[in-house]
Amino acid sequence: MKEYVFGIDLGGTSVKLGLFRLDGKLLSKWEIPTRTENAGENILPDIAASIFAKLSEEGIGAEQVLGAGMGVPGAVLSDGSIVPCVNLGGWGGDAAAKLSEICGFPVKALNDANAAALGEMWQGGGKGCSNVVFVTIGTGVGGGIIVDGNLLVGVHGSGGEIGHIKIHPEETETCGCGKRGCLEQYASATGIVRMAKKALGECDKVSALRRCGEVTAKDVFDAAKSGDELAMDIVRGFGEDMGRALAAVSCVCDPEVFVIGGGVSAAGEIILNVVEKAFRAHAFPASEETRFELAVLGNDAGICGSARLMIG
Numbered sequence: 001m002k003e004y005v006f007g008i009d010l011g012g013t014s015v016k017l018g019l020f021r022l023d024g025k026l027l028s029k030w031e032i033p034t035r036t037e038n039a040g041e042n043i044l045p046d047i048a049a050s051i052f053a054k055l056s057e058e059g060i061g062a063e064q065v066l067g068a069g070m071g072v073p074g075a076v077l078s079d080g081s082i083v084p085c086v087n088l089g090g091w092g093g094d095a096a097a098k099l100s101e102i103c104g105f106p107v108k109a110l111n112d113a114n115a116a117a118l119g120e121m122w123q124g125g126g127k128g129c130s131n132v133v134f135v136t137i138g139t140g141v142g143g144g145i146i147v148d149g150n151l152l153v154g155v156h157g158s159g160g161e162i163g164h165i166k167i168h169p170e171e172t173e174t175c176g177c178g179k180r181g182c183l184e185q186y187a188s189a190t191g192i193v194r195m196a197k198k199a200l201g202e203c204d205k206v207s208a209l210r211r212c213g214e215v216t217a218k219d220v221f222d223a224a225k226s227g228d229e230l231a232m233d234i235v236r237g238f239g240e241d242m243g244r245a246l247a248a249v250s251c252v253c254d255p256e257v258f259v260i261g262g263g264v265s266a267a268g269e270i271i272l273n274v275v276e277k278a279f280r281a282h283a284f285p286a287s288e289e290t291r292f293e294l295a296v297l298g299n300d301a302g303i304c305g306s307a308r309l310m311i312g
């Protein structure tokens with residue numbers, strides 16, 4: 001009888017793994033380093049060895065394992081193939097099928113932001129909902145869209161790439177994607193810092209941020225919380241850009257809840273306040289009351305959602 005499932009969250013520096021019961025209970029979680037050299041040739045053997053070690057440690061037979069889901073830092077096409085991941089030395093292709101061959105149980109791959117979205121729907125900020133948009137705000141802005149319980153992956157694997165919605169066509173600097181004016185250029189951790197530096201350079205307003213050596217997104221939110229006006233302007237600008245983009249997203253998939261996660265979301269309620277306010281101002285009237293929640297699973301969202309994909 002199938003009783004267990006593995007969730008794998010493959011990142012550029014470490015692989016997080018989780019062993020779950022089919023009812024969602026996380027029995028064990030651990031990490032191994034990601035060896036990216038030689039186009040990531042060690043990645044699959046390392047993961048498989050770690051899984052076999054865990055099975056033997058727990059006294060579980062491979063025949064009791066339903067399978068494994070694997071979140072990867074890149075696009076996954078609808079046929080399950082992984083577009084070569086830049087930060088894994090070009091690793092990708094039919095890796096899920098290969099891992100399945102080594103392990104002897106089914107393996108399904110999905111994009112890491114999509115994995116976090118499924119995780120948050122299953123056990124986190126979107127629990128109980130089947131129409132969820134997850135937004136992750138870290139170095140970049142990513143997302144995952146779930147419609148009627150299913151991920152919206154798209155033909156090119158770019159469904160949910162919320163960070164590349166164009167919101168400022170007049171932008172002159174280039175985004176990581178090669179285009180200009182993407183949400184990520186303003187509303188990611190790096191975008192917020194870029195906006196802060198710009199604001200500090202353009203005016204001579206008194207601000208605690210002038211005393212920070214190298215301003216971080218956390219500095220901006222901390223200063224805003226303690227009443228710093230310039231920092232609050234930057235945070236409002238962030239909220240306006242994010243809220244406007246999510247209002248556009250809601251016109252496409254009309255979710256029940258937006259779940260906001262990623263490193264920047266640690267700033268807490270202030271994020272929801274500014275984003276919700278801008279969202280309600282810009283959203284199509286029927287969707288104005290859409291709920292906003294902070295993500296709750298943190299680093300476990302990826303393993304959790306990967307496991308959920310396998311359970312189906």
Ligand code: ZN
Pocket residue numbers: 163164175176177178179180182184
């Ligand atoms: Zn872009």
